[in-house]
Amino acid sequence: MATYIVGDLQGCFDELQLLLDKVRFEPQQDELWLVGDLVARGDKSLECLRFIKGLGESAKTVLGNHDLHLIATALGLKSVKKKDRVDAIFAADDFAELIDWLRHQPLLRQHPKHGFIMCHAGISPDWTLRRAKKSAAEVEAVLQHGDYRTLIKEMYGEQPDRWSKQLKGIERLRYIINVFTRMRFCYADHRLDFACKTTLAEAPADLFPWYELDNATYQQQPILFGHWASLVGEPMPKGIYALDSGCVWGNYMTMLRWEDQQFFYQRAVKSYT
Secondary structure: OOEEEEOOOOOOHHHHHHHHHHHOOOOOOOEEEEOOOOOOOOOOHHHHHHHHHHOHHHEEEOOOHHHHHHHHHHOOOOOOOOOOOOHHHHHOOOHHHHHHHHHOOOOEEEOOOOOOEEEOOOOOOOOOHHHHHHHHHHHHHHHHHOOHHHHHHHOOOOOOOOOOOOOOHHHHHHHHHHHHHHOOEEEOOOOEEOOOOOOOOOOOOOEEEHHHOOOOHHHHOOEEEOOOHHHOOOOOOOOEEEOOOOHHHOOEEEEEEOOOOEEEEEEOOOOOO
Protein backbone atom coordinates (compact mmCIF):
# COMPACT_ATOMS: atom_id res chain seq x y z
CA MET A 1 0.00 0.00 0.00
CA ALA A 2 1.27 3.47 -0.91
CA THR A 3 0.31 6.84 0.53
CA TYR A 4 0.06 9.71 -1.97
CA ILE A 5 -0.37 13.37 -0.99
CA VAL A 6 -1.42 15.85 -3.67
CA GLY A 7 -1.46 19.64 -3.80
CA ASP A 8 -4.46 21.91 -4.42
CA LEU A 9 -6.80 20.53 -7.08
CA GLN A 10 -8.87 23.69 -7.63
CA GLY A 11 -11.05 21.82 -10.10
CA CYS A 12 -8.12 20.48 -12.16
CA PHE A 13 -9.58 17.00 -12.48
CA ASP A 14 -7.77 15.92 -15.66
CA GLU A 15 -4.34 16.56 -14.18
CA LEU A 16 -5.24 14.59 -11.07
CA GLN A 17 -6.29 11.62 -13.17
CA LEU A 18 -3.08 11.76 -15.19
CA LEU A 19 -1.05 11.74 -11.97
CA LEU A 20 -3.01 8.81 -10.58
CA ASP A 21 -2.48 6.91 -13.82
CA LYS A 22 1.22 7.72 -13.68
CA VAL A 23 1.62 6.13 -10.24
CA ARG A 24 -0.90 3.34 -10.96
CA PHE A 25 -3.05 4.32 -8.02
CA GLU A 26 -5.19 1.45 -6.68
CA PRO A 27 -8.15 2.70 -4.57
CA GLN A 28 -8.51 -0.60 -2.70
CA GLN A 29 -4.84 -0.63 -1.72
CA ASP A 30 -3.47 2.92 -1.79
CA GLU A 31 -4.41 6.11 0.04
CA LEU A 32 -4.84 9.57 -1.48
CA TRP A 33 -4.43 12.54 0.87
CA LEU A 34 -5.38 16.02 -0.35
CA VAL A 35 -4.38 19.38 1.17
CA GLY A 36 -7.72 21.07 0.46
CA ASP A 37 -9.14 23.48 -2.11
CA LEU A 38 -10.72 20.71 -4.15
CA VAL A 39 -12.77 23.32 -6.00
CA ALA A 40 -12.70 26.77 -7.53
CA ARG A 41 -11.11 28.06 -10.72
CA GLY A 42 -10.52 24.87 -12.69
CA ASP A 43 -13.28 23.71 -15.01
CA LYS A 44 -14.09 20.39 -13.30
CA SER A 45 -14.77 21.14 -9.65
CA LEU A 46 -17.86 18.94 -9.70
CA GLU A 47 -15.84 15.99 -10.99
CA CYS A 48 -13.21 16.56 -8.29
CA LEU A 49 -15.80 16.53 -5.52
CA ARG A 50 -17.55 13.44 -6.82
CA PHE A 51 -14.33 11.55 -7.38
CA ILE A 52 -12.80 12.25 -3.96
CA LYS A 53 -16.10 11.55 -2.18
CA GLY A 54 -16.48 8.36 -4.21
CA LEU A 55 -13.10 7.05 -3.05
CA GLY A 56 -14.52 6.69 0.44
CA GLU A 57 -11.93 5.78 3.06
CA SER A 58 -9.20 5.65 0.40
CA ALA A 59 -9.22 9.47 0.24
CA LYS A 60 -8.50 11.90 3.07
CA THR A 61 -8.90 15.63 2.52
CA VAL A 62 -8.96 18.77 4.64
CA LEU A 63 -10.88 21.99 4.14
CA GLY A 64 -9.32 24.87 2.25
CA ASN A 65 -10.48 28.47 1.93
CA HIS A 66 -12.13 27.82 -1.44
CA ASP A 67 -13.95 24.80 -0.04
CA LEU A 68 -15.32 26.91 2.80
CA HIS A 69 -16.35 29.65 0.38
CA LEU A 70 -18.26 27.10 -1.68
CA ILE A 71 -20.16 26.09 1.44
CA ALA A 72 -20.90 29.77 2.12
CA THR A 73 -22.30 30.25 -1.38
CA ALA A 74 -24.32 27.03 -1.10
CA LEU A 75 -25.91 28.43 2.06
CA GLY A 76 -26.72 31.69 0.25
CA LEU A 77 -24.42 33.68 2.50
CA LYS A 78 -21.96 34.75 -0.20
CA SER A 79 -22.02 35.19 -3.96
CA VAL A 80 -20.03 32.96 -6.27
CA LYS A 81 -16.81 34.68 -7.27
CA LYS A 82 -16.68 35.60 -10.96
CA LYS A 83 -13.53 33.55 -11.56
CA ASP A 84 -14.83 30.42 -9.83
CA ARG A 85 -16.22 27.75 -12.13
CA VAL A 86 -18.66 26.02 -9.81
CA ASP A 87 -21.96 26.42 -11.67
CA ALA A 88 -22.04 22.70 -12.46
CA ILE A 89 -21.97 21.92 -8.74
CA PHE A 90 -25.06 24.03 -8.11
CA ALA A 91 -26.86 22.35 -11.01
CA ALA A 92 -25.94 18.81 -9.94
CA ASP A 93 -28.58 16.37 -8.67
CA ASP A 94 -26.26 15.49 -5.78
CA PHE A 95 -25.52 19.13 -4.91
CA ALA A 96 -26.85 18.96 -1.33
CA GLU A 97 -25.12 15.65 -0.69
CA LEU A 98 -21.78 16.97 -1.91
CA ILE A 99 -21.97 20.14 0.18
CA ASP A 100 -22.93 18.13 3.26
CA TRP A 101 -19.98 15.79 2.68
CA LEU A 102 -17.63 18.74 2.24
CA ARG A 103 -18.87 20.37 5.43
CA HIS A 104 -17.96 17.24 7.36
CA GLN A 105 -14.30 17.29 6.33
CA PRO A 106 -11.72 18.31 8.98
CA LEU A 107 -9.26 21.18 9.11
CA LEU A 108 -6.37 19.01 10.28
CA ARG A 109 -5.41 15.38 9.81
CA GLN A 110 -2.56 13.26 11.12
CA HIS A 111 -1.63 10.03 9.40
CA PRO A 112 -2.11 7.17 11.90
CA LYS A 113 0.92 5.23 10.65
CA HIS A 114 3.36 7.76 9.20
CA GLY A 115 2.59 10.54 11.67
CA PHE A 116 2.67 13.46 9.25
CA ILE A 117 0.32 16.41 9.79
CA MET A 118 -1.75 17.75 6.91
CA CYS A 119 -3.67 21.03 6.72
CA HIS A 120 -4.43 23.54 3.99
CA ALA A 121 -2.41 26.62 4.96
CA GLY A 122 -0.36 25.93 8.08
CA ILE A 123 -0.18 25.76 11.86
CA SER A 124 -0.08 28.86 14.04
CA PRO A 125 3.37 29.80 15.37
CA ASP A 126 1.69 30.15 18.77
CA TRP A 127 0.39 26.56 18.88
CA THR A 128 1.74 23.30 20.14
CA LEU A 129 0.67 20.28 18.14
CA ARG A 130 -1.80 19.43 20.90
CA ARG A 131 -3.25 22.95 20.74
CA ALA A 132 -3.51 22.74 16.95
CA LYS A 133 -5.48 19.51 17.15
CA LYS A 134 -7.80 20.90 19.82
CA SER A 135 -8.32 24.11 17.86
CA ALA A 136 -9.23 22.20 14.72
CA ALA A 137 -11.65 20.08 16.70
CA GLU A 138 -13.39 23.19 18.08
CA VAL A 139 -14.25 24.43 14.59
CA GLU A 140 -15.08 20.97 13.27
CA ALA A 141 -17.57 20.41 16.08
CA VAL A 142 -19.53 23.48 15.00
CA LEU A 143 -19.23 22.83 11.27
CA GLN A 144 -20.37 19.24 11.58
CA HIS A 145 -22.81 19.29 14.47
CA GLY A 146 -23.53 22.86 15.56
CA ASP A 147 -24.77 26.20 14.24
CA TYR A 148 -22.58 25.98 11.14
CA ARG A 149 -24.60 28.58 9.26
CA THR A 150 -23.71 31.32 11.76
CA LEU A 151 -20.09 30.18 11.82
CA ILE A 152 -19.78 30.30 8.03
CA LYS A 153 -21.47 33.71 7.93
CA GLU A 154 -19.16 35.19 10.57
CA MET A 155 -15.88 33.52 9.58
CA TYR A 156 -14.93 36.29 7.11
CA GLY A 157 -12.54 38.89 8.52
CA GLU A 158 -8.91 39.39 9.50
CA GLN A 159 -9.27 39.97 13.22
CA PRO A 160 -8.12 38.76 15.63
CA ASP A 161 -4.69 38.38 14.05
CA ARG A 162 -2.93 36.88 17.10
CA TRP A 163 -3.72 33.84 19.18
CA SER A 164 -4.73 34.15 22.82
CA LYS A 165 -6.15 31.55 25.16
CA GLN A 166 -8.65 34.20 26.18
CA LEU A 167 -10.25 34.36 22.73
CA LYS A 168 -13.86 33.25 22.82
CA GLY A 169 -16.82 32.73 20.54
CA ILE A 170 -16.67 33.64 16.88
CA GLU A 171 -13.40 35.55 17.26
CA ARG A 172 -11.68 32.42 18.49
CA LEU A 173 -13.18 30.29 15.73
CA ARG A 174 -12.37 32.89 13.05
CA TYR A 175 -8.71 32.96 14.07
CA ILE A 176 -8.53 29.17 13.92
CA ILE A 177 -10.13 29.05 10.47
CA ASN A 178 -7.83 31.79 9.17
CA VAL A 179 -4.75 29.92 10.37
CA PHE A 180 -5.73 26.60 8.85
CA THR A 181 -7.06 27.95 5.55
CA ARG A 182 -5.60 31.41 4.80
CA MET A 183 -2.27 31.97 6.59
CA ARG A 184 0.91 32.70 4.65
CA PHE A 185 3.09 35.42 6.17
CA CYS A 186 3.41 36.45 9.81
CA TYR A 187 5.14 39.24 11.67
CA ALA A 188 7.95 38.44 14.11
CA ASP A 189 5.50 38.77 17.00
CA HIS A 190 3.34 36.06 15.35
CA ARG A 191 0.56 38.36 14.12
CA LEU A 192 -0.96 37.11 10.88
CA ASP A 193 -0.72 39.13 7.68
CA PHE A 194 -3.29 38.62 4.92
CA ALA A 195 -2.28 41.36 2.50
CA CYS A 196 0.97 39.94 1.16
CA LYS A 197 0.71 37.13 -1.41
CA THR A 198 4.00 37.70 -3.21
CA THR A 199 7.05 35.51 -3.55
CA LEU A 200 9.37 35.38 -0.55
CA ALA A 201 11.90 37.62 -2.30
CA GLU A 202 9.31 40.33 -2.92
CA ALA A 203 7.80 40.30 0.57
CA PRO A 204 8.42 43.18 3.00
CA ALA A 205 11.38 42.63 5.32
CA ASP A 206 9.19 42.51 8.42
CA LEU A 207 7.17 39.53 7.17
CA PHE A 208 8.17 35.88 7.50
CA PRO A 209 6.67 32.63 6.21
CA TRP A 210 4.82 31.06 9.12
CA TYR A 211 7.08 27.98 9.07
CA GLU A 212 10.25 30.06 9.58
CA LEU A 213 9.14 31.36 12.97
CA ASP A 214 10.42 29.74 16.16
CA ASN A 215 8.03 26.97 17.11
CA ALA A 216 9.08 23.50 18.24
CA THR A 217 5.86 22.15 16.74
CA TYR A 218 7.36 22.53 13.27
CA GLN A 219 10.08 20.02 14.12
CA GLN A 220 7.91 17.46 15.95
CA GLN A 221 6.17 15.90 12.96
CA PRO A 222 6.34 16.54 9.22
CA ILE A 223 3.79 19.15 8.09
CA LEU A 224 2.24 19.06 4.61
CA PHE A 225 0.23 21.99 3.28
CA GLY A 226 -0.95 23.71 0.11
CA HIS A 227 -2.53 27.13 -0.46
CA TRP A 228 0.69 28.98 -1.37
CA ALA A 229 1.55 28.49 -5.05
CA SER A 230 4.23 31.19 -5.05
CA LEU A 231 6.44 28.94 -2.91
CA VAL A 232 7.27 26.90 -6.02
CA GLY A 233 11.05 26.48 -6.19
CA GLU A 234 11.64 27.82 -2.68
CA PRO A 235 13.76 25.68 -0.32
CA MET A 236 11.75 24.33 2.61
CA PRO A 237 12.98 23.56 6.12
CA LYS A 238 13.32 19.88 6.97
CA GLY A 239 9.92 18.32 7.56
CA ILE A 240 7.95 21.13 5.87
CA TYR A 241 6.29 20.24 2.57
CA ALA A 242 4.61 22.88 0.39
CA LEU A 243 2.55 21.01 -2.23
CA ASP A 244 0.59 23.71 -4.07
CA SER A 245 2.43 24.25 -7.32
CA GLY A 246 -0.24 26.32 -9.06
CA CYS A 247 -1.72 23.90 -11.57
CA VAL A 248 -4.78 26.13 -11.95
CA TRP A 249 -2.43 29.04 -12.77
CA GLY A 250 -0.90 27.12 -15.68
CA ASN A 251 1.97 25.51 -13.76
CA TYR A 252 1.73 21.91 -12.60
CA MET A 253 0.19 19.61 -10.00
CA THR A 254 2.45 17.98 -7.43
CA MET A 255 2.05 14.58 -5.79
CA LEU A 256 4.30 13.02 -3.14
CA ARG A 257 4.54 9.30 -2.42
CA TRP A 258 5.33 9.23 1.25
CA GLU A 259 7.00 5.84 1.58
CA ASP A 260 9.97 6.62 -0.67
CA GLN A 261 9.65 10.44 -0.72
CA GLN A 262 9.32 10.46 -4.51
CA PHE A 263 7.63 13.42 -6.17
CA PHE A 264 5.49 13.23 -9.29
CA TYR A 265 4.44 16.17 -11.44
CA GLN A 266 1.81 16.86 -14.07
CA ARG A 267 1.78 20.00 -16.18
CA ALA A 268 -1.53 21.81 -16.60
CA VAL A 269 -3.24 20.46 -19.70
CA LYS A 270 -5.05 23.71 -20.43
CA SER A 271 -5.28 27.35 -19.41
CA TYR A 272 -7.78 27.96 -16.60
CA THR A 273 -7.29 31.68 -15.95
